[in-house]
Amino acid sequence: MDETVAEFIKRTILKIPMNELTTILKAWDFLSENQLQTVNFRQRKESVVQHLIHLCEEKRASISDAALLDIIYMQFHQHQKVWDVFQMSKGPGEDVDLFDMKQFKNSFKKILQRALKNVTVSFRETEENAVWIRIAWGTQYTKPNQYKPTYVVYYSQTPYAFTSSSMLRRNTPLLGQALTIASKHHQIVKMDLRSRYLDSLKAIVFKQYNQTYETHNSTTPLQERSLGLDINLETKFKSGLNGSILAEREEPLRCLIKFSSPHLLEALKSLAPAGIADAPLSPLLTCIPNKRMNYFKIRDK
Amino acid sequence: MDSYNAPESTPSASSRPEDYFIGATPLQKRLESVRKHSSFIPTPPRRKIPQCSQLQEDVDPQKVAFLLHKQWTLYSLTPLYKFSYSNLKEYSRLLNAFIVAEKQKGLAVEVGEDFNIKVIFSTLLGMKGAQRDPEAFLVQGLILSPRLEYSGTILVDCNLCLLGSSDPSTLAFQVAGTTGACHHTRILSKSQLPSENRQGKVLWTGWFCCIFGDSLLETVSEDFTCLPLFLANGAESNTAIIGTWFQKTFDCYFSPLAINAFNLSWMAAMWTACKMDHYVATTEFLWSVPCSPQSLDISFAIHPEDAKALWDSVHKTPGEVTQEEVDLFMDCLYSHFHRHFKIHLSATRLVRVSTSVASAHTDGKIKILCHKYLIGVLAYLTELAIFQIE
Numbered sequence: 001m002d003e004t005v006a007e008f009i010k011r012t013i014l015k016i017p018m019n020e021l022t023t024i025l026k027a028w029d030f031l032s033e034n035q036l037q038t039v040n041f042r043q044r045k046e047s048v049v050q051h052l053i054h055l056c057e058e059k060r061a062s063i064s065d066a067a068l069l070d071i072i073y074m075q076f077h078q079h080q081k082v083w084d085v086f087q088m089s090k091g092p093g094e095d096v097d098l099f100d101m102k103q104f105k106n107s108f109k110k111i112l113q114r115a116l117k118n119v120t121v122s123f124r125e126t127e128e129n130a131v132w133i134r135i136a137w138g139t140q141y142t143k144p145n146q147y148k149p150t151y152v153v154y155y156s157q158t159p160y161a162f163t164s165s166s167m168l169r170r171n172t173p174l175l176g177q178a179l180t181i182a183s184k185h186h187q188i189v190k191m192d193l194r195s196r197y198l199d200s201l202k203a204i205v206f207k208q209y210n211q212t213y214e215t216h217n218s219t220t221p222l223q224e225r226s227l228g229l230d231i232n233l234e235t236k237f238k239s240g241l242n243g244s245i246l247a248e249r250e251e252p253l254r255c256l257i258k259f260s261s262p263h264l265l266e267a268l269k270s271l272a273p274a275g276i277a278d279a280p281l282s283p284l285l286t287c288i289p290n291k292r293m294n295y296f297k298i299r300d301k
Numbered sequence: 302m303d304s305y306n307a308p309e310s311t312p313s314a315s316s317r318p319e320d321y322f323i324g325a326t327p328l329q330k331r332l333e334s335v336r337k338h339s340s341f342i343p344t345p346p347r348r349k350i351p352q353c354s355q356l357q358e359d360v361d362p363q364k365v366a367f368l369l370h371k372q373w374t375l376y377s378l379t380p381l382y383k384f385s386y387s388n389l390k391e392y393s394r395l396l397n398a399f400i401v402a403e404k405q406k407g408l409a410v411e412v413g414e415d416f417n418i419k420v421i422f423s424t425l426l427g428m429k430g431a432q433r434d435p436e437a438f439l440v441q442g443l444i445l446s447p448r449l450e451y452s453g454t455i456l457v458d459c460n461l462c463l464l465g466s467s468d469p470s471t472l473a474f475q476v477a478g479t480t481g482a483c484h485h486t487r488i489l490s491k492s493q494l495p496s497e498n499r500q501g502k503v504l505w506t507g508w509f510c511c512i513f514g515d516s517l518l519e520t521v522s523e524d525f526t527c528l529p530l531f532l533a534n535g536a537e538s539n540t541a542i543i544g545t546w547f548q549k550t551f552d553c554y555f556s557p558l559a560i561n562a563f564n565l566s567w568m569a570a571m572w573t574a575c576k577m578d579h580y581v582a583t584t585e586f587l588w589s590v591p592c593s594p595q596s597l598d599i600s601f602a603i604h605p606e607d608a609k610a611l612w613d614s615v616h617k618t619p620g621e622v623t624q625e626e627v628d629l630f631m632d633c634l635y636s637h638f639h640r641h642f643k644i645h646l647s648a649t650r651l652v653r654v655s656t657s658v659a660s661a662h663t664d665g666k667i668k669i670l671c672h673k674y675l676i677g678v679l680a681y682l683t684e685l686a687i688f689q690i691e
Contacts, residue, residue: 233641235641244614253611257638259597276592277644278645281643
């Protein structure tokens with residue numbers, strides 16, 4: 001087993017909290033039941049990790065096995081990334097083809113490989129006709145960086161894909177292209193919607209928000225949080241109180257306002273009855289479901 | 302350096318309102334007037350904007366660097382009875398023994414199975430406001446793990462014998478083991494321990510200080526040491542155990558120090574007023590709105606230069622901050638917000654303020670970012686602690 005692969009697997013396993021370790025290893029399904037039984041999970045973590053690496057070596061784990069483990073880790077820790085939303089559209093008059101997962105995966109991978117030569121692409125299908133894609137980016141001359149991958153969750157029955165905001169932004173156009181072509185669309189657009197919580201994004205984008213909310217109430221786990229609302233203000237200060245404050249200043253005040261709550265829309269709606277907000281509510285606060293945006297920039301006209 | 306305009310006073314023993322007023326500190330006067338909704342308008346309270354005090358030049362920036370950029374939980378502490386700075390070694394030994402005993406009782410000490418924790422007492426030179434203030438001191442709990450095993454030989458360079466350097470000004474009592482006998486086993490570490498921190502990793506830190514504590518110092522007898530402000534970083538359970546030992550040993554009492562919205566807005570104004578060469582953090586306010594079904598958090602972050610410009614426009618009294626200016630500053634922020642969102646922030650609860658100088662949370666958590674104004678921040682906190690004790 002390549003040393004870089006071993007190191008990568010080791011670092012991935014080290015990130016996994018001990019109480020999730022067996023679940024994730026089972027989902028990975030790379031080490032056999034027998035092998036896992038030989039591991040004493042009650043030891044100190046470093047010892048457990050060493051043992052697991054040893055077992056992976058026995059089975060000759062490859063980079064694609066390691067990448068799959070990484071995808072599974074990310075599926076369990078989705079909230080560690082901020083997710084953007086892309087919407088694709090077909091050209092006018094184009095037929096709606098039946099989606100073929102195999103063809104999509106082949107096509108997606110080919111497009112990236114042709115452009116960059118060095119790239120690791122891995123897939124994992126999940127329920128709801130979704131596929132998780134992991135891309136580790138390299139260049140024509142350098143090997144892929146496994147530690148800064150981009151993740152994409154594409155719901156094949158919809159025109160939407162969610163991507164983890166990656167540091168390596170120069171690859172975004174290529175990623176968009178690959179997604180569009182492989183899924184037989186014509187155009188791709190980034191929406192002004194982002195959140196750490198894929199479920200919230202899905203709710204907004206798949207227009208299921210009201211429905212999902214009712215079930216949220218009874219089954220919401222404590223950690224589940226809704227979208228936030230971010231508003232970037234760059235407006236001049238105008239006070240009613242005292243006309244002289246900042247009167248000579250030409251520059252606007254640069255502010256960023258964030259609203260967050262487990263149930264954002266409901267919380268905002270309750271502000272007016274509570275007397276905290278003037279009724280009717282400012283349109284900025286009520287347009288998330290309709291406009292499907294959750295960050296705005298406001299400037300003086 | 303006197304941070305009050307009003308003359309120093311001892312808290313009045315009488316409970317009559319008039320006596321209360323005459324002998325009261327400005328803080329008490331202000332609160333009394335607020336409580337009574339009285340029309341009596343005392344001299345608007347003022348505070349000096351924190352400046353770089355002379356005393357701060359004595360504080361070695363490197364020695365206090367570890368105090369910055371950490372979140373501290375605040376407590377007020379009543380005066381310590383019969384505490385002596387020359388007994389720090391003894392206190393280390395006693396506290397170590399206490400912790401070991403507690404661990405054996407099975408009470409939770411958050412250190413993990415094979416680790417030993419050792420506490421070290423040391424003084425923090427220069428951490429005071431006026432000369433009268435007692436010297437601040439520090440307690441650190443370190444992990445020592447000679448039994449930790451990695452692959453192959455793992456050795457930690459064990460310098461437990463270093464009983465202070467020959468330089469008397471360091472005053473750091475490095476206490477070795479339990480009875481003074483050292484572990485001479487040479488154990489080198491594979492993980493990079495910083496070379497100056499050879500005892501092990503710091504797991505818990507607590508420090509006691511008093512910045513401009515005149516109003517309290519005057520009221521207590523010589524047997525007491527007044528260090529009303531206590532800051533802790535590390536696991537809550539460790540704080541509890543160490544706090545229990547102090548309470549037993551020095552007949553004192555810890556009480557969590559919360560910071561209400563009124564004081565948070567003062568802090569925001571004062572820290573915005575501080576002159577900064579460059580800003581390391583944005584100026585941010587966080588409000589909590591208790592609405593159904595669950596709360597809403599509103600964060601208002603403003604570019605620090607713009608916050609300063611707004612403050613400068615509001616600020617009229619050179620070198621000082623007045624109640625009126627704080628109120629106007631906050632009202633400006635409220636009105637700017639209301640203009641866009643039609644929400645009355647004044648009807649919500651301010652829970653956190655954050656600037657390039659420091660950030661504070663209503664639950665009594667503080668993080669100091671700027672070495673220059675460390676004393677200034679602590680002075681305000683000492684004031685709050687003293688008020689809570691009295």
